[in-house]
Amino acid sequence: MSLAAARILPAPRRSGSGFKHxxxxxxxxxxxxxxxxxxxxxxxxxxxxxxxVINAGGNTTVWGGSTPSPDVLRAMYExxxxxxxxxxxxxxxxxxxxxxVGAEAxxxxxxxxxxxxxxxxxxxxxxxxxxxAQIPDLTGLKSEIVLQQRHRYSYDRAYTIAxxxxxxxxDEDGTTTQQLEDAIGPDTAAVAFLIRADEDxxxxxxxxxxxxxHARGVPVIAxxxxxxxxxxxxxxxxxxxxxxxxxxxxxxxxxxxxxxxxKQEMIDAVTAHGFIGPTPFGRAxxxxxxxxxxxxxxxxxxxxTDHEERLVRYGVRFGAIERAVQGVAGVKETKVVPVSNxxxxxxxxILDTDKLGKSANDVFEELLGGSPRIRTAxxxxxxxxxNVHTLNEGEENIIADRLRELLDV
Numbered sequence: 001m002s003l004a005a006a007r008i009l010p011a012p013r014r015s016g017s018g019f020k021h022x023x024x025x026x027x028x029x030x031x032x033x034x035x036x037x038x039x040x041x042x043x044x045x046x047x048x049x050x051x052x053v054i055n056a057g058g059n060t061t062v063w064g065g066s067t068p069s070p071d072v073l074r075a076m077y078e079x080x081x082x083x084x085x086x087x088x089x090x091x092x093x094x095x096x097x098x099x100x101v102g103a104e105a106x107x108x109x110x111x112x113x114x115x116x117x118x119x120x121x122x123x124x125x126x127x128x129x130x131x132x133a134q135i136p137d138l139t140g141l142k143s144e145i146v147l148q149q150r151h152r153y154s155y156d157r158a159y160t161i162a163x164x165x166x167x168x169x170x171d172e173d174g175t176t177t178q179q180l181e182d183a184i185g186p187d188t189a190a191v192a193f194l195i196r197a198d199e200d201x202x203x204x205x206x207x208x209x210x211x212x213x214h215a216r217g218v219p220v221i222a223x224x225x226x227x228x229x230x231x232x233x234x235x236x237x238x239x240x241x242x243x244x245x246x247x248x249x250x251x252x253x254x255x256x257x258x259x260x261x262x263k264q265e266m267i268d269a270v271t272a273h274g275f276i277g278p279t280p281f282g283r284a285x286x287x288x289x290x291x292x293x294x295x296x297x298x299x300x301x302x303x304x305t306d307h308e309e310r311l312v313r314y315g316v317r318f319g320a321i322e323r324a325v326q327g328v329a330g331v332k333e334t335k336v337v338p339v340s341n342x343x344x345x346x347x348x349x350i351l352d353t354d355k356l357g358k359s360a361n362d363v364f365e366e367l368l369g370g371s372p373r374i375r376t377a378x379x380x381x382x383x384x385x386x387n388v389h390t391l392n393e394g395e396e397n398i399i400a401d402r403l404r405e406l407l408d409v
Contacts, residue, residue: 053368055390056399057375058343059226065255067390072252072297079293087276089289093296094259094267100303101238103261107270108292112225114285115245115260116158116192119221120145121281122243122269123190124162132272135281136163142189145221148175148203151194155223159192162281174202180212188218195224195237195244197340206240219243219266225258226250229342231303242266250342253298254291311344317388317396318347324400325349330356330407332382347386348379349403356409360384366406374399 045052055063068076090108097106109115124141125131131141145159149170159166169175169183184191191213193206204212206222213220219242228234228250238244243266248257260270275286315336322334332350339346353359360378367374367384376399377385384403388396 051373053373053375054392054395054398055375056386056388056395057377058387058390059249061255063375066249066252067392068254068294068298069252069301071301072254072294075297076254076290076294079290084289086289089292090271090274090276093292096296097259097299098261100299101261102235103238103244105264105267106259106261107267107274108287108295109245109258109260110256110285110287111249112223112245112247112258113155113158114282115258116155116221116223117161118270118273118282118285119243119245119260119266120159120164120190121162121273122266123219123221124164125269125273127265127269127272129272132269132281133279135273136161138163142187144185144187144189146180146183146188146191146218148180148193150174150203151192153194156192156194159190159221164189170203175204177204177208177212180204180209184213184216184218188216190242191218191220193220193222193241195222195227195240197227197233210241221245226342228302229307229344231307234303243270248295248298251298251302253295257287257291257295257298259295259299307344314345314388317391318345318386320396321347321349321386321400321403324404325407328404328408330409343387343389347388349384349386349407351382351384351407353382356407363406367402370402372398374402 043052053063057063059066093108094106097108098104107115107118109118121132121135123145124138124143125135134141143164144167145164146167146169147156147159149168149172152168156166167183167185167188170179180191191209193209195206199205206220210220222237222241222244224237224240224244225247227237228246238246238261241262243260243262245260246258248259249255260267273281275283318336322336325331325334330352332352334347334349336345336347338344351360351363356363359381360383361381363384364376364378367376377387379385386399391399
């Protein structure tokens with residue numbers, strides 16, 4: 001049997017026009033316990049003194065990242081029933097993920113940031129064990145990672161953890177091909193690229209970046225953290241560079257998981273820096289067997305989901321909130337708007353701030369300070385934004401009731 005032959009999840013269950021499993025499943029196990037959590041009753045969080053949150057703000061780390069689907073949780077529970085050789089599991093799980101996204105190889109990591117760190121180390125050392133053992137002392141090794149100035153972002157420090165330093169190409173107005181070419185020198189270990197759904201022509205494209213880097217014998221690392229929808233966009237990204245890094249939480253995996261995929265020889269170098277071995281660079285980035293299985297199950301579910309049906313179900317949940325605030329004095333209008341990320345749709349509740357006498361941020365704080373705590377987001381001074389993909393069953397109704405209470409002046 002080939003490494004990529006077996007699936008983790010049971011066969012998808014047909015319901016109507018689409019699949020019903022993974023991140024599209026609307027019913028979670030133990031719904032009574034979830035309802036207790038949402039309404040502030042005693043639970044594992046409150047017993048520790050922490051406060052549960054109804055999260056309508058998205059998959060951000062500071063608010064817990066993700067809630068794996070029932071199928072993912074069941075796969076993780078099953079994984080806990082026995083031990084496994086971790087090197088074998090990393091190899092077979094990587095092969096399955098690579099098959100799903102159309103890459104040569106893949107490796108499960110402790111989130112997207114860890115994938116970037118390990119990828120950087122792999123580009124510095126290649127498959128030379130002596131160079132690998134030397135990191136983070138880069139004396140005599142290539143130590144520069146080139147990044148376009150307009151691609152500076154909160155997590156680009158990941159490219160320096162292995163002892164390397166960033167070399168910036170271009171400026172805040174953009175980067176030309178000549179500027180990118182000039183930034184690549186004899187000490188360049190890799191060129192990094194931040195994949196965005198709405199990239200503009202002020203930066204050198206990923207395709208052109210790969211062409212320029214490869215002409216100089218330099219690999220490219222792409223950060224595609226949440227760039228996973230539509231599915232052809234996911235697969236195109238996964239096949240776009242030597243190493244491409246993703247966050248698993250956006251597909252419904254455990255918050256702490258991600259993966260890197262790309263060329264086989266480069267994934268071999270990443271693996272050598274992983275958490276297994278006598279003196280591994282990536283020891284602090286260890287993942288457990290349950291998390292790896294949860295990641296594979298989530299990627300399977302995401303790739304096999306009927307995303308048109310997923311968006312239809314989002315619309316139904318948005319509708320519950322829209323109906324609740326219809327005609328409320330403090331609301332000018334509501335509208336479901338498309339967004340250029342994996343979520344696809346978001347609800348905007350546009351406030352009449354003059355009648356309310358308060359801003360959208362004031363309402364946000366009231367929602368967050370209430371019981372239960374409700375986390376939304378804000379756009380401008382007058383708009384509350386709501387995501388439903390992070391909600392448990394029925395939590396949209398709690399949000400609807402609370403918004404009506406706060407906005408009916």
